[in-house]
Amino acid sequence: ETGVTQTPRHLVMGxxxxxxxxxxxxxxxxxxxxxxxxxxxxxxxxxxxxxxEQTENNSVPSRFSPECPNSxxxxxxxxxxxxxxxxxxxxxxxxxxxxLFFGEGSRLTVL
Amino acid sequence: xxxxEQSPQFLSIQxxxxxxxxxxxxSVFSSLQWYRQEPGEGxxxxxxxxTGGEVKKLKRLTFQFGDARKDSSLHITAAQTGDTGLYLCxxxxxxxxKLTFGTGTRLQVTL
Numbered sequence: 001e002t003g004v005t006q007t008p009r010h011l012v013m014g015x016x017x018x019x020x021x022x023x024x025x026x027x028x029x030x031x032x033x034x035x036x037x038x039x040x041x042x043x044x045x046x047x048x049x050x051x052x053e054q055t056e057n058n059s060v061p062s063r064f065s066p067e068c069p070n071s072x073x074x075x076x077x078x079x080x081x082x083x084x085x086x087x088x089x090x091x092x093x094x095x096x097x098x099x100l101f102f103g104e105g106s107r108l109t110v111l
Numbered sequence: 112x113x114x115x116e117q118s119p120q121f122l123s124i125q126x127x128x129x130x131x132x133x134x135x136x137x138s139v140f141s142s143l144q145w146y147r148q149e150p151g152e153g154x155x156x157x158x159x160x161x162t163g164g165e166v167k168k169l170k171r172l173t174f175q176f177g178d179a180r181k182d183s184s185l186h187i188t189a190a191q192t193g194d195t196g197l198y199l200c201x202x203x204x205x206x207x208x209k210l211t212f213g214t215g216t217r218l219q220v221t222l
Contacts, residue, residue: 042212042213043212098144098159099144100154100210102153102155103153105153
Protein backbone atom coordinates (compact mmCIF):
# COMPACT_ATOMS: atom_id res chain seq x y z
CA GLU A 1 0.00 0.00 0.00
CA THR A 2 1.80 3.15 -1.20
CA GLY A 3 -0.75 5.72 -0.10
CA VAL A 4 -1.05 6.98 -3.66
CA THR A 5 -3.11 4.76 -5.96
CA GLN A 6 -3.05 5.01 -9.74
CA THR A 7 -5.43 3.35 -12.16
CA PRO A 8 -5.22 1.79 -14.59
CA ARG A 9 -1.74 0.29 -14.15
CA HIS A 10 -1.53 -0.48 -17.86
CA LEU A 11 -3.31 1.16 -20.78
CA VAL A 12 -3.10 0.58 -24.52
CA MET A 13 -4.86 3.08 -26.75
CA GLY A 14 -5.06 4.10 -30.36
CA UNK A 15 -4.23 7.61 -31.50
CA UNK A 16 -7.90 8.50 -31.90
CA UNK A 17 -9.05 7.18 -28.51
CA UNK A 18 -9.97 9.19 -25.45
CA UNK A 19 -8.96 7.75 -22.09
CA UNK A 20 -8.23 8.96 -18.57
CA UNK A 21 -5.68 8.16 -15.89
CA UNK A 22 -6.76 8.43 -12.28
CA UNK A 23 -4.77 9.16 -9.14
CA UNK A 24 -6.04 9.05 -5.57
CA UNK A 25 -4.32 9.86 -2.29
CA UNK A 26 -5.63 9.84 1.26
CA UNK A 27 -2.47 11.10 2.91
CA UNK A 28 -3.87 14.54 3.59
CA UNK A 29 -1.42 16.19 1.22
CA UNK A 30 -2.52 19.35 -0.55
CA UNK A 31 -0.28 19.24 -3.60
CA UNK A 32 -0.41 16.67 -6.40
CA UNK A 33 1.77 16.16 -9.44
CA UNK A 34 1.83 14.41 -12.79
CA UNK A 35 5.21 13.27 -14.11
CA UNK A 36 6.13 11.50 -17.35
CA UNK A 37 8.91 8.90 -17.30
CA UNK A 38 10.32 7.79 -20.65
CA UNK A 39 13.22 5.49 -21.29
CA UNK A 40 16.60 7.21 -21.17
CA UNK A 41 15.12 10.56 -20.06
CA UNK A 42 14.89 12.20 -16.65
CA UNK A 43 11.51 12.41 -14.99
CA UNK A 44 9.57 15.20 -16.69
CA UNK A 45 7.26 17.35 -14.63
CA UNK A 46 3.93 17.87 -16.38
CA UNK A 47 1.49 19.51 -13.97
CA UNK A 48 1.31 20.63 -10.34
CA UNK A 49 -1.85 21.27 -8.35
CA UNK A 50 -1.96 23.01 -4.97
CA UNK A 51 -5.25 23.02 -3.10
CA UNK A 52 -7.03 21.98 -6.34
CA GLU A 53 -5.55 24.91 -8.28
CA GLN A 54 -3.11 24.32 -11.11
CA THR A 55 0.13 26.06 -10.23
CA GLU A 56 2.39 24.63 -12.90
CA ASN A 57 1.98 23.53 -16.49
CA ASN A 58 5.35 22.58 -17.90
CA SER A 59 4.50 23.41 -21.52
CA VAL A 60 2.53 20.21 -21.88
CA PRO A 61 0.66 19.69 -25.20
CA SER A 62 -3.07 20.25 -25.01
CA ARG A 63 -3.76 16.59 -25.85
CA PHE A 64 -3.04 16.07 -22.13
CA SER A 65 -5.72 17.66 -19.98
CA PRO A 66 -5.48 17.48 -16.18
CA GLU A 67 -8.36 17.74 -13.75
CA CYS A 68 -8.24 18.07 -9.97
CA PRO A 69 -11.76 17.98 -8.47
CA ASN A 70 -10.44 17.92 -4.88
CA SER A 71 -7.17 17.58 -2.99
CA UNK A 72 -7.42 13.78 -2.97
CA UNK A 73 -8.04 13.11 -6.65
CA UNK A 74 -6.17 13.95 -9.82
CA UNK A 75 -6.98 12.91 -13.38
CA UNK A 76 -5.11 13.09 -16.65
CA UNK A 77 -7.41 13.05 -19.65
CA UNK A 78 -5.82 11.81 -22.85
CA UNK A 79 -6.99 12.37 -26.42
CA UNK A 80 -5.44 12.11 -29.89
CA UNK A 81 -2.12 11.01 -28.44
CA UNK A 82 0.98 10.19 -30.46
CA UNK A 83 3.16 7.06 -30.23
CA UNK A 84 5.91 9.17 -28.62
CA UNK A 85 3.55 9.77 -25.70
CA UNK A 86 4.00 6.13 -24.69
CA UNK A 87 5.60 6.23 -21.25
CA UNK A 88 5.09 5.60 -17.56
CA UNK A 89 2.91 8.34 -16.07
CA UNK A 90 3.54 8.88 -12.40
CA UNK A 91 1.33 10.69 -9.95
CA UNK A 92 2.73 12.04 -6.69
CA UNK A 93 1.52 13.96 -3.69
CA UNK A 94 3.77 16.29 -1.75
CA UNK A 95 4.44 16.28 1.95
CA UNK A 96 4.72 19.60 3.80
CA UNK A 97 8.47 19.03 4.02
CA UNK A 98 8.68 18.97 0.21
CA UNK A 99 9.24 15.28 -0.39
CA LEU A 100 7.10 13.43 -2.91
CA PHE A 101 5.04 10.30 -2.36
CA PHE A 102 4.64 8.50 -5.69
CA GLY A 103 2.07 6.08 -6.99
CA GLU A 104 3.11 2.96 -8.87
CA GLY A 105 2.46 4.57 -12.22
CA SER A 106 0.28 3.96 -15.27
CA ARG A 107 2.13 2.38 -18.18
CA LEU A 108 0.69 3.89 -21.36
CA THR A 109 1.20 2.49 -24.84
CA VAL A 110 -0.09 4.48 -27.81
CA LEU A 111 -0.43 2.49 -31.03
CA UNK B 112 17.08 25.16 -17.16
CA UNK B 113 18.62 23.36 -14.20
CA UNK B 114 20.24 20.07 -14.95
CA UNK B 115 21.21 17.34 -12.55
CA GLU B 116 23.67 14.87 -14.02
CA GLN B 117 24.05 11.50 -12.38
CA SER B 118 26.97 9.17 -12.87
CA PRO B 119 27.41 6.47 -13.68
CA GLN B 120 24.31 5.89 -15.80
CA PHE B 121 24.51 2.13 -15.36
CA LEU B 122 26.32 0.02 -12.82
CA SER B 123 26.43 -3.75 -12.59
CA ILE B 124 28.21 -5.21 -9.57
CA GLN B 125 28.31 -8.35 -7.48
CA UNK B 126 26.90 -8.70 -4.01
CA UNK B 127 29.30 -7.51 -1.35
CA UNK B 128 30.93 -4.80 -3.44
CA UNK B 129 30.88 -1.10 -2.57
CA UNK B 130 29.75 1.63 -4.95
CA UNK B 131 29.25 5.38 -5.17
CA UNK B 132 26.71 7.26 -7.26
CA UNK B 133 27.18 10.94 -8.01
CA UNK B 134 24.68 13.72 -8.60
CA UNK B 135 26.14 16.96 -9.98
CA UNK B 136 24.79 20.34 -11.00
CA UNK B 137 25.97 23.88 -11.62
CA SER B 138 22.94 25.14 -9.69
CA VAL B 139 22.58 25.60 -5.95
CA PHE B 140 19.76 23.71 -4.27
CA SER B 141 18.09 24.39 -0.95
CA SER B 142 17.86 20.66 -0.36
CA LEU B 143 18.37 17.43 -2.23
CA GLN B 144 16.38 14.24 -2.14
CA TRP B 145 17.32 10.68 -3.12
CA TYR B 146 14.77 8.16 -4.38
CA ARG B 147 14.96 4.50 -5.39
CA GLN B 148 12.64 3.08 -8.03
CA GLU B 149 12.22 -0.66 -8.45
CA PRO B 150 10.89 -2.16 -11.69
CA GLY B 151 7.13 -1.70 -12.08
CA GLU B 152 6.88 0.71 -9.17
CA GLY B 153 7.09 4.43 -8.50
CA UNK B 154 10.11 6.09 -6.87
CA UNK B 155 10.34 5.82 -3.08
CA UNK B 156 12.03 8.51 -1.00
CA UNK B 157 15.22 7.39 0.74
CA UNK B 158 16.52 10.58 2.32
CA UNK B 159 16.62 14.37 2.19
CA UNK B 160 19.81 16.35 2.81
CA UNK B 161 19.50 20.03 3.61
CA THR B 162 22.74 21.49 4.95
CA GLY B 163 25.92 21.88 2.92
CA GLY B 164 28.38 19.17 3.96
CA GLU B 165 25.67 17.12 5.63
CA VAL B 166 26.12 13.36 5.85
CA LYS B 167 23.21 11.01 6.49
CA LYS B 168 23.32 7.26 6.96
CA LEU B 169 20.56 4.81 6.27
CA LYS B 170 21.88 1.34 7.21
CA ARG B 171 24.44 0.55 4.46
CA LEU B 172 23.66 3.73 2.50
CA THR B 173 25.58 6.95 3.14
CA PHE B 174 24.38 10.21 1.59
CA GLN B 175 26.42 13.40 1.42
CA PHE B 176 25.45 16.91 0.33
CA GLY B 177 28.26 18.99 -1.12
CA ASP B 178 29.52 22.00 0.81
CA ALA B 179 28.25 24.35 -1.90
CA ARG B 180 24.92 22.48 -2.14
CA LYS B 181 25.43 21.81 -5.86
CA ASP B 182 26.18 18.12 -5.69
CA SER B 183 25.56 14.98 -3.71
CA SER B 184 26.76 11.41 -3.49
CA LEU B 185 25.30 8.10 -2.43
CA HIS B 186 27.66 5.39 -1.21
CA ILE B 187 26.46 1.83 -0.71
CA THR B 188 28.56 -0.53 1.38
CA ALA B 189 28.40 -4.29 0.78
CA ALA B 190 25.67 -4.10 -1.85
CA GLN B 191 22.87 -6.65 -1.77
CA THR B 192 20.56 -7.87 -4.54
CA GLY B 193 17.76 -5.92 -2.86
CA ASP B 194 19.62 -2.70 -3.67
CA THR B 195 18.89 -3.23 -7.37
CA GLY B 196 16.92 -0.38 -8.88
CA LEU B 197 16.99 3.08 -10.41
CA TYR B 198 18.46 5.72 -8.10
CA LEU B 199 17.25 9.27 -8.64
CA CYS B 200 18.42 12.47 -7.05
CA UNK B 201 16.14 15.50 -7.01
CA UNK B 202 17.12 19.05 -6.21
CA UNK B 203 14.77 21.55 -4.62
CA UNK B 204 14.94 25.26 -5.40
CA UNK B 205 12.74 28.14 -4.39
CA UNK B 206 9.36 26.92 -3.27
CA UNK B 207 8.99 23.32 -2.22
CA UNK B 208 7.10 22.55 -5.42
CA LYS B 209 10.15 23.05 -7.64
CA LEU B 210 11.89 19.71 -7.93
CA THR B 211 14.43 18.90 -10.62
CA PHE B 212 15.14 15.23 -11.07
CA GLY B 213 18.50 13.82 -12.10
CA THR B 214 19.17 11.60 -15.09
CA GLY B 215 19.19 8.47 -12.91
CA THR B 216 21.62 5.65 -12.14
CA ARG B 217 20.47 2.13 -12.84
CA LEU B 218 22.08 -0.33 -10.42
CA GLN B 219 22.10 -4.09 -10.88
CA VAL B 220 23.44 -6.22 -8.05
CA THR B 221 23.95 -9.91 -8.79
CA LEU B 222 24.91 -12.90 -6.66
